Amino acid sequence: MNLAKYLEILPKSLWVTTCNSGSCNGCDIEIVATISPRYDIERLGMKLVGTPRHADVLVVTGPVTKFMTEKLRRIYHQMPDPKVVVVVGNCGASGDVFYKSYNLDGPVDRIIPVDVYVHGCPPRPEAIIEGVAKAVLKLENLKASLEAKEEAVS
Amino acid sequence: MEKQYTIPIGPVHVGLKEPITAWLDLEGEKIVGATVRPGAIHRGIEFMARERNPIQVIYLAERICGICSFSHITAFVRAVEDAAGIPVPPRGQYIRALTLELERLHSHMLWAGVACYSIGFDSAFNLGMVLREKVMDVLEVLSGNRVNYGVGTIGGVRWDITPKVAAAVREMVKYYRAEFYPFYEIVTEDPIAHARMRHVGTLSYEDALRYGAVGPTARASGVRCDLRHSSPYEAYADFDVTPIVPQDYYGKAYGDVFDRFLVRVHEVYQSLDIVDKIMDGLPEGDIVWEKNATKVLLALKKAEGTGWSAIEAPRGDDSHVVHLAAGDENVTWWKVRAPTYANAVSWPVMFRENELADAPLIINSIDPCISCMERILTTDVGRGDQRLLTRKELLKMSREKTRRLMGK
Numbered sequence: 001m002n003l004a005k006y007l008e009i010l011p012k013s014l015w016v017t018t019c020n021s022g023s024c025n026g027c028d029i030e031i032v033a034t035i036s037p038r039y040d041i042e043r044l045g046m047k048l049v050g051t052p053r054h055a056d057v058l059v060v061t062g063p064v065t066k067f068m069t070e071k072l073r074r075i076y077h078q079m080p081d082p083k084v085v086v087v088v089g090n091c092g093a094s095g096d097v098f099y100k101s102y103n104l105d106g107p108v109d110r111i112i113p114v115d116v117y118v119h120g121c122p123p124r125p126e127a128i129i130e131g132v133a134k135a136v137l138k139l140e141n142l143k144a145s146l147e148a149k150e151e152a153v154s
Numbered sequence: 155m156e157k158q159y160t161i162p163i164g165p166v167h168v169g170l171k172e173p174i175t176a177w178l179d180l181e182g183e184k185i186v187g188a189t190v191r192p193g194a195i196h197r198g199i200e201f202m203a204r205e206r207n208p209i210q211v212i213y214l215a216e217r218i219c220g221i222c223s224f225s226h227i228t229a230f231v232r233a234v235e236d237a238a239g240i241p242v243p244p245r246g247q248y249i250r251a252l253t254l255e256l257e258r259l260h261s262h263m264l265w266a267g268v269a270c271y272s273i274g275f276d277s278a279f280n281l282g283m284v285l286r287e288k289v290m291d292v293l294e295v296l297s298g299n300r301v302n303y304g305v306g307t308i309g310g311v312r313w314d315i316t317p318k319v320a321a322a323v324r325e326m327v328k329y330y331r332a333e334f335y336p337f338y339e340i341v342t343e344d345p346i347a348h349a350r351m352r353h354v355g356t357l358s359y360e361d362a363l364r365y366g367a368v369g370p371t372a373r374a375s376g377v378r379c380d381l382r383h384s385s386p387y388e389a390y391a392d393f394d395v396t397p398i399v400p401q402d403y404y405g406k407a408y409g410d411v412f413d414r415f416l417v418r419v420h421e422v423y424q425s426l427d428i429v430d431k432i433m434d435g436l437p438e439g440d441i442v443w444e445k446n447a448t449k450v451l452l453a454l455k456k457a458e459g460t461g462w463s464a465i466e467a468p469r470g471d472d473s474h475v476v477h478l479a480a481g482d483e484n485v486t487w488w489k490v491r492a493p494t495y496a497n498a499v500s501w502p503v504m505f506r507e508n509e510l511a512d513a514p515l516i517i518n519s520i521d522p523c524i525s526c527m528e529r530i531l532t533t534d535v536g537r538g539d540q541r542l543l544t545r546k547e548l549l550k551m552s553r554e555k556t557r558r559l560m561g562k
Contacts, residue, residue, distance in 0.1 A: 020172050022195035025523060026220020026301040028171050029264060033290075036267075036283030050168030067194045068173060071165055097217050100205060101198045122220060122301050 010136055013045035017055035017079075021072050021108065023062030026122040027089040031059065039125040046132060052078040057135050059128075060114075063091040063098045064106030076112045082142030084115040084135040088128055093117045158186070161510065165194045169272060169514025172524035176501070176517065180510060188505040190498060195524060200488050207483045208234050208308060208454050208476075209447055215474075216302045218490065219523045221264065224257045225467035226490070227306040229474040232387065234308055237461030237478045238454050243440040244389075246310030251389035252323070252432045253296070253305050254465070255425045259330075260289045261468035262418040262425075265521045269415060270341060272515045273350040281337050288326050295322045308450055309443030315436065323433055327426050338419050351412035355504040355516035358409055365500040368493050369470025370421065371520045373399050374414040376407030381466040388465075393431045398424060411519040418521075455483050469493040469521050494523045 020028055034041050035048055049055055052075045064072060076085070085108070090096035092108045108114055115138045118131035159180045165173035173194035179187035199218055203211045215230040216223040228250055235242065242250075267282030290300050296319050297303035305311050315323075341347050357367065362375035372379050380397035382390045398420045400407040407413060444450050458480035464473040470493030477486040497520040504516050 019166055020195070022173070022197055024217040024220045024223075025172060026217070026223070029220060030301060032171070032264070032268070033283065033287075036287070037280050038284065038287045062195065063197070065195050065197060067196070068165070071173075075166060091217075097214050098197050098199075098202065100202050102201060103196055103198045121217070124300065 010045060010133070011140065012056075013047065014057050014132060014136065014139075015047050015049045015055045016041075016057045016059055016132060017049050017052050017075075018059045018061070019052075019072055019075050021060055021062040021068040021092070021106070022065035022104070023089060023091060027061035027092075030122045030125055030128060031061070031088065034125040034128050039129065041129055041132070044129070044133070046129075052076075053080065055079055056083060056139060057132055058083065058085045059088055059132070060085060060092055060108050060112075061088050062106075063095050063101070063104050064108055064111055065103050066105050069105040069111055072108075072111055082139055082146055084138045084142070085112055086116045086118060086131050086135055087114050088118045088123060088131065090119055090121045093119060096121060157181075163513055163517070167514065170517060171268070172522070174517070174522070174524050176505075176513065178505065178510065178513060183509045183511075185505045185508050185510060185513065188502040190501050192498065192524070200490065203485050203488045205484060207451060208478070208485055209451060211485055211488065212307065213304075215490075216304065218492070220301050221261050221523060222257065222467045222469065222472070223302050224253050224305060225465060225472050226474075226492075228254060228388075229463045229465050229467075229472050229490075230476065230488075231306050231308050232463035232465070233461040233474040233476040234454065234478070235461065236463060237459045237476055238308075238457035240309045240443055240450075240453070242310050242388075242443060244437040245314075245439045246441045246443075247388040248432055248436050249311045249313070249315060249441060250306060252315070252429060253293075253303065253311070254388070255428050255432070256289055256293055256296075256323075258425050258468045259422060259429075260286055260293070261521070262422050263289070265518075266337070266341070266415065266418060268518060269351075269411070269515070270347070272518050273347060275341070275344070275347055278337065278341050278344075278347070281340065285330070285333060285337060288329055292319075292322045292326045295319050307442060307447075308454070310441050312442070314441050320433060320436075323429060327429055327433075330422070330426055334422060341415070342419075348412065350512075350515070351415060352410055353408065354411045354508060354512050355519050356408060356410045357500050357504050359407065361500065361503050362409065365503060366496050367470075367500050367520075368496045369466070369468070370414055370417045371470065371497045371500070373397055374407065374417045375409035376401055381464060381471050385464070387463070389432060389435075390428075392435060393428055395424070395428065411515060414519050451483065454478060456480055467493055469523060470496060492523065494520070498522065 087093050087108045116131050116134050118127050161178050164175040175191040177189045178185050212227050215226045218226045263286040267279045270278035297305050297313050357375050359376045362372045362377050376399050378397045382395040383397050400413045457478045460477045462475050464471050473491045475489045479486045
């Protein structure tokens with residue numbers, strides 16, 4: 001399905017929270033660029049929020065250092081269901097240039113389940129927007145299965 | 155006496171873009187003491203470099219920090235060139251200086267935007283980010299990338315300034331001369347921005363010297379320090395770069411967050427002047443000492459020695475020391491001292507006597523680049539080991555390490 005289709009079916013405003021788990025900052029400044037007027041994700045109804053408790057999407061950057069493992073897991077568990085995780089940047093997906101470090105527990109998918117990978121070092125803002133939009137489908141599926149479960153209980 | 159509370163800020167906090175923890179001791183709303191705990195995103199970059207050759211380390215050095223990526227690779231390749239005695243052609247030096255200035259422009263504008271965001275001035279943040287996109291476009295025209303440019307290499311640079319790039323740079327300078335002033339005016343004339351930033355996070359001249367602050371943080375306290383002025387490198391010797399201190403423009407240096415804002419804004423104008431001079435004086439010739447990477451690696455394999463380099467990154471002086479051993483392809487050891495490490499020491503001083511609500515602003519005011527800072531630290535606290543090292547012990551350990559490295 002193409003990107004336009006994802007955005008057409010966007011059923012709700014996605015609230016996005018970020019967690020830097022040890023990245024070089026490059027992805028984080030591109031995430032800041034996506035909320036700036038040139039790329040402006042707010043026109044698509046997406047918004048960066050400060051707390052994981054309000055968020056639908058968790059954007060993780062960085063290869064997850066040993067110190068951040070527990071924090072990342074806690075942030076993930078603080079988010080309400082249904083939730084999706086988007087990894088931004090190569091190092092979160094595979095370790096990239098940091099692959100031989102002694103202080104990494106990552107990549108991210110060893111710690112928490114990941115739904116969308118956005119590649120690039122760092123990815124362009126357009127790619128980040130596409131990644132978050134792709135998360136919508138997953139979120140809708142999760143929502144449907146949660147609702148079905150609730151009906152079965154009641 | 156009022157009861158004291160300790161409030162942790164971070165590692166993940168809405169006001170911070172990078173993980174760092176600060177424990178603030180509060181009496182009511184007032185901060186009376188602060189402890190900063192770094193080490194959250196230590197990745198062991200200097201350790202990894204020992205298994206890679208200098209060309210591979212360039213890409214690692216670029217990813218020390220995404221914002222000052224070119225400063226780090228320039229410092230690294232200059233140290234390698236120093237160790238191996240590799241000359242850089244003049245055109246290569248000029249392009250390096252140009253990219254360094256473009257990086258300073260985008261870094262300072264990003265900081266100015268984020269500072270406005272920290273005080274809740276979102277319209278100024280958006281204005282700053284719109285302005286910043288222009289220099290990102292120029293970097294993209296030059297290198298094809300927005301953040302990690304991959305411009306520098308050992309012995310020169312990889313991309314030349316074509317007429318298309320030159321036109322883009324000229325147009326950018328013209329754009330900023332016209333468009334940057336409204337942003338400056340909106341923030342400095344605003345009484346709320348003034349009230350939120352003036353007399354907040356003050357660092358006096360004496361304290362800036364005592365705690366070894368560098369870069370815009372030190373200059374905002376009135377210290378005239380700028381490596382482009384005091385020890386020029388690359389093409390900077392051809393231009394007259396003077397350190398920007400608030401007392402020259404406003405009569406007095408307060409050393410607060412507002413002064414740090416003003417210093418960075420004036421440095422944007424200074425960078426535009428330097429960019430103009432670079433474009434006027436761009437010499438003809440080669441851009442790199444040797445294009446063939448295999449030949450460069452062969453020359454580096456034969457080289458023996460320790461190279462050193464310090465440059466003025468957007469946040470302060472960034473020093474790299476590299477040792478190469480003859481017959482060994484890899485970097486024997488490499489030490490980076492990033493500016494944030496020097497500046498972070500003065501955080502507890504800045505926090506004192508301020509209000510809790512200003513804490514994220516004060517943390518952001520030195521333009522912290524935590525990822526720069528955290529490469530090789532002993533994080534005993536991370537293992538729950540609360541043993542603190544005294545200064546004597548640290549000195550002893552450092553000397554032992556130096557001897558171990560020298561003996562190798």
